[in-house]
Amino acid sequence: MLPDPKDQIAPNSWDYETLPLIKATGFREYDARWKFGEELNLYGVQALGLGLGTLIHETGVKPKIITAHDYRSYSLSIKQALTVGLMNAGIEVHDIGLALSPMAYFAQYDLDIPCVAMVTASHNANGWTGVKMGVEKTLTFGPDEMKRLKEIVLENRSQARHGGHYTRELGVAERYIADAAGGDKLSRPIRAVVAAGNGTAGAFAPKALKALGAEVIEMDCTLDHSFPKYNPNPEDMKMLHAMAERVREEKADIGLAFDGDGDRCGVVDNTGEEIFADKMGVILARDLSHEFPEAQFVADVKSTGLFNTDPVMQENKAETDYWKTGHSYIKRRVRELGALAGFEKSGHYFFNAPIGRGYDDGLISAAAILRMLDRNPGKSLADLREALPRVWGSPTMSPHCDDEKKYDVVDRIIEEYRELAENDGEILGRKITDVVTVNGVRVTLSDGTWGLVRASSNTPNLVVVVESPSSKDDMVAMFRDIEARLARHPEIGEFDQKI
Numbered sequence: 501m502l503p504d505p506k507d508q509i510a511p512n513s514w515d516y517e518t519l520p521l522i523k524a525t526g527f528r529e530y531d532a533r534w535k536f537g538e539e540l541n542l543y544g545v546q547a548l549g550l551g552l553g554t555l556i557h558e559t560g561v562k563p564k565i566i567t568a569h570d571y572r573s574y575s576l577s578i579k580q581a582l583t584v585g586l587m588n589a590g591i592e593v594h595d596i597g598l599a600l601s602p603m604a605y606f607a608q609y610d611l612d613i614p615c616v617a618m619v620t621a622s623h624n625a626n627g628w629t630g631v632k633m634g635v636e637k638t639l640t641f642g643p644d645e646m647k648r649l650k651e652i653v654l655e656n657r658s659q660a661r662h663g664g665h666y667t668r669e670l671g672v673a674e675r676y677i678a679d680a681a682g683g684d685k686l687s688r689p690i691r692a693v694v695a696a697g698n699g700t701a702g703a704f705a706p707k708a709l710k711a712l713g714a715e716v717i718e719m720d721c722t723l724d725h726s727f728p729k730y731n732p733n734p735e736d737m738k739m740l741h742a743m744a745e746r747v748r749e750e751k752a753d754i755g756l757a758f759d760g761d762g763d764r765c766g767v768v769d770n771t772g773e774e775i776f777a778d779k780m781g782v783i784l785a786r787d788l789s790h791e792f793p794e795a796q797f798v799a800d801v802k803s804t805g806l807f808n809t810d811p812v813m814q815e816n817k818a819e820t821d822y823w824k825t826g827h828s829y830i831k832r833r834v835r836e837l838g839a840l841a842g843f844e845k846s847g848h849y850f851f852n853a854p855i856g857r858g859y860d861d862g863l864i865s866a867a868a869i870l871r872m873l874d875r876n877p878g879k880s881l882a883d884l885r886e887a888l889p890r891v892w893g894s895p896t897m898s899p900h901c902d903d904e905k906k907y908d909v910v911d912r913i914i915e916e917y918r919e920l921a922e923n924d925g926e927i928l929g930r931k932i933t934d935v936v937t938v939n940g941v942r943v944t945l946s947d948g949t950w951g952l953v954r955a956s957s958n959t960p961n962l963v964v965v966v967e968s969p970s971s972k973d974d975m976v977a978m979f980r981d982i983e984a985r986l987a988r989h990p991e992i993g994e995f996d997q998k999i
Contacts, residue, residue: 502547504656511537520547526630527650529643529957530828533621533630536574540629542581549585549617550660551653552633555645556591556615559635563663564592565615566607568599570761571700572621572725578629579619583666586617590661596672600700600762601632602861603676608637609857610675616640620700620761623733626726632761638835638858642828677708680863686713686874692866693717693755695743697732698724701758701862708863709756714870717750719743732759734766734847737774744772753873754881758862763827764847765862767869769881778803780869781843782810783884787872788840789816798833798842798850800825801939801952802965804891807843809948809969811889824939826957827860834858892968892975898961899986900993906955906962909991913953914941916985928977949974951982962992966999975999 502520509521522544526534532548534540556563567583569575583593596607604618615635621628633649634640641649652658692714696702702721710716719742720729730738734757743755747768757766767775775783782804785797794817799807807813807820823833827848834842834850835858842850849865850856856864873881901909914937919925921932927945934944940954940963949968956963964982968975979999986992 501656501658501660502543502550505544505547505654509541516541518543520544522547522653524650524654527646529646530641530826531630531632532646533624533628533958535627536578536629537627542577545578545581546585546588547653547658548631549582550589550658551585551649552617553586553589553591553661554652554658555649556635557589557659557661558648561614561635563590564594564613565617566594566596566604566611566613567617568596568604568607568619570600570618570620571598571703571723572626572629575619575629582617582619582631587664587666588660589658590663591615592663592665592667594667594669596669598700598703599673600704600862602763602859602863603673603704605638605857605859605861606676606679607669607672610672611669618761622761622763623731623736623759625731639831640828642832673704677704677711680708680861680867681711684871686870688874688877689713689715690754690870690873691715691717691750691752692870693719693743693746693750693752694721695719695739695746695755695757696721697730697739697757697760698722698727699732699758699760701732701760701762704762705756705758705863705866709866709870712867712870717746717752719746734759734764740766740768740774744768744774748772754869756866756869759847762862763860765849765865765869766847767881769885771882773882773885775881775885776845777847777849778843778845779806779885779888781841781849782806782813782888784849784868784872785818785820785841785843786810786812786816787875787884789813789818792840793817794819796821796837796839798823798830798837798839800830800844801936801942801954802845802896802963803843804893805944805948805950805967805969806889806891809889822936822938822942825954829939831859889969892970892972894964894966894975894979894999895997897964897995897997897999898956898959899964899995900960901955901962901991903960905991906960909989910940910953910955910962912989913985917941917943927981928974949978951978953982953986961996962986964995
């Protein structure tokens with residue numbers, strides 16, 4: 501048993517060197533994130549490991565776990581402190597070393613071990629750390645598991661047990677790369693710029709995609725935990741613009757960008773045009789729906805309405821379920837529905853058999869995109885992008901709303917839209933055809949125009965997104981309608997941006 505965890509301890513003090521610091525706000529809906537040093541010290545990490553081990557025993561699964569870490573200057577020491585806590589809880593720790601998050605998930609299958617704890621800050625700036633955890637293959641923790649873990653750790657309910665053990669597992673990286681490149685090889689050498697932002701994916705993605713048969717042009721694939729150019733984040737326009745320029749210079753067929761722990765993939769086409777993940781999901785889904793008629797897909801609620809309105813997907817009788825934003829939520833929904841694939845707007849793709857195992861893997865996603873290009877000889881990725889029906893979409897906009905107020909405010913907004921739909925009300929002179937309330941409220945009008953209002957999972961904000969298949973003016977009009985409705989709630993502050 502460790503001393504009681506503290507929410508605040510001054511650095512460079514006696515308490516900092518003797519007591520566990522672990523800030524409560526680091527426990528999020530489906531993973532954990534802290535600023536290392538300011539919000540978490542190594543004794544705090546040890547307390548987290550002891551708490552996670554206690555939770556593993558509570559679930560009744562075999563007390564064995566995969567551990568791994570991303571490429572940051574402090575990640576190995578954090579993983580070692582986590583390991584001490586896990587072993588103190590009586591857990592057998594199987595350490596696969598430096599890895600991507602999907603490599604850790606792969607290791608659960610490869611070594612037949614049920615639990616996983618991946619030390620990573622993903623795309624966050626240096627100074628951040630975190631842990632992605634699970635006690636079941638493919639799935640990672642959701643809100644219920646995170647709430648219980650938080651209780652165990654912060655209320656010091658952890659229990660020490662005998663039986664802890666440590667094994668350093670070798671050879672997993674080689675088997676993971678072979679698995680990611682497994683199956684049919686490309687029939688032609690597709691030229692791909694592969695960008696890793698000097699993050700962990702640089703050690704794995706080029707090897708896997710070369711083994712698949714791609715002609716790989718490496719970009720910032722040398723490991724450098726100072727991230728000298730930008731954070732490895734495929735949603736960051738700085739990273740995407742740099743990759744787009746390289747694609748044009750090299751006359752490449754595609755650009756593929758990976759985040760810091762390799763579970764997300766960003767894409768630019770052969771002209772250097774960025775294709776955001778939801779649109780890339782539609783391109784993939786319409787192609788896969790030819791091979792798998794009546795296929796089921798999942799998309800997060802921030803994603804384009806094309807999943808439901810695209811004529812190719814409709815002709816092939818594909819169906820899409822809009823679900824909660826968050827990699828843990830989409831993973832679970834893909835499994836529940838037996839969906840062929842799930843797509844999250846942030847760049848997490850989830851492929852079930854025969855393509856993948858259901859978890860988010862940037863390398864598997866890249867391989868699926870390259871195979872799609874291989875199946876469409878004579879068509880560039882720009883051709884496939886331009887074949888999509890035109891829509892006008894907004895950026896993600898985030899008006900301020902305090903954490904302790906935002907969920908209650910969103911509940912009231914949900915009820916307002918629900919009553920409007922039940923009473924045959926109209927928006928912009930059009931009938932409401934669908935109201936999805938799995939994650940805030942997504943309201944769709946008769947022509948396919950839609951708007952979303954939800955609470956942010958990890959910041960004191962709401963999230964607002966709108967899209968129209970008719971025109972930019974129509975998209976703006978939908979936003980103005982939402983803006984006027986939100987203005988009636990004094991708890992909601994200014995938007996970070998408007999259209």
